[in-house]
Amino acid sequence: MRVLLFALLEIVLFPLQLIGSLVYSFRVRFVNMPRGISGTAYEPYMTRLLLHHIGSRNDGGAERIAPHLPALSPLVLRSMMDTLVLAARWSGFRGSVLAYPGPRPSTMMTFISHRTHFFDSAVAAAAAAGSPIRQFVVLGAGWDTRSYGPLPDGADLRAPAGRGSGEALRCFEVDEPPTQSAKVEALRAAGVDCGHVVFAPTDFNQQSWLASLKEHGFDPDLPTFILWEGVTMYLDDAAVDKTLREVAGLAPGSCVAFDFLSRELVLCRKPFVVLGNYAKYAMKAFYGESWLFGVSTAAPAGERAREFIEARGLALRGFEAFGGEAERGTPLGGLIVAGVPDPREG
Secondary structure (H helix, E strand, C coil): CHHHHHHHHHHHHHHHHHHHHHHHHHHHHHHHHHHCCCCCCHHHHHHHHHHHHHCCCCCHHHHHHHHHCCCCCHHHHHHHHHHHHHHHHHHCCCCHHHCCCCCCCCCCCCHHHHHHHHHHHHHHHHHCCCCCCCEEEEECCCCCCHHHCCCCCCCCCCCCCCCCCCCCCEEEEEECHHHHHHHHHHHHHCCCCCCCEEEEECCCCCCCHHHHHHHCCCCCCCCEEEEECCCHHHCCHHHHHHHHHHHHCCCCCCEEEEEEEEHHHHCCCCCCHHHHHHHHHHHHHHHCCCCCCCECCCCCHHHHHHHHHHCCCCEEEEEEEECCCHHHCCCCEEEEEEECCCHHHC
16 A cells, blocks of 8 residues: 555656756756766765655765755755655655665665665774774765764764774765865855865876875874775776775775676676666766776675685675675675785784
């Protein structure tokens, strides 16, 4: 009954959602992209914002900056977001797309919720009492707001309480200058305190992200947690390899958490020939970008992830697959936490 009521409400509200979607698409293409501001940054952000409004995952920072982001506006938010939230509330429907942490195995429709929960848990562990982590870096930060308020489990990157060291994490964000500038403007316009975050604008075509961080006070000798969300698929193999090897050169105990797509999906090979080709053309048409990087998820996916990580001088600390483990088919991609080994442990 709830599903039926939700569907009926969606039919009624669809014209408003269509208007909002058209305005949003126009602003991404003709406001964002000409200024060099990331368009793909909105994909995980909009999911987190929706989860916040539905009440599945608290993210006050995402809500506060929303009307100040270049592709969004009160019209877009009300017609796209508020109508969907109303339909969900009035019907009582909480399907898998609106769930947090989301179903397992995840699908193309639910993997962002899965990814969000995986990274939330990894960040919370880094911020927990007894953790050796002293620095937190969001690499390719986009509109990520984990540094600006409590995480779903209550951990707060701004506060030293409970860490044992008596010090809060040193927080850094790295991104292309146009995207980062737009984010800082949105944070300030929304009145979000960002004084504890060091922003390191980096033209990735001209400068190493690590060199940029060092210029902004980053200490490579301190254990560091690096969040690298929704980025690898847009880089070539050499760029991903270089980044992971640079992470491997950081202080022992440092970690990087990142996601990847299946190489079979990126290259449109079986079993993703149709889906891969559709996604490739859709991404190119809307964002002007293509998926470039992937790790094979052919069985056994977890072992392939381990081999990939270890070949770059890191140790696999955690792995989850999109779309289930290999025995149920070839996963769409995966989530990894990899750490810098401590020589004293081995």
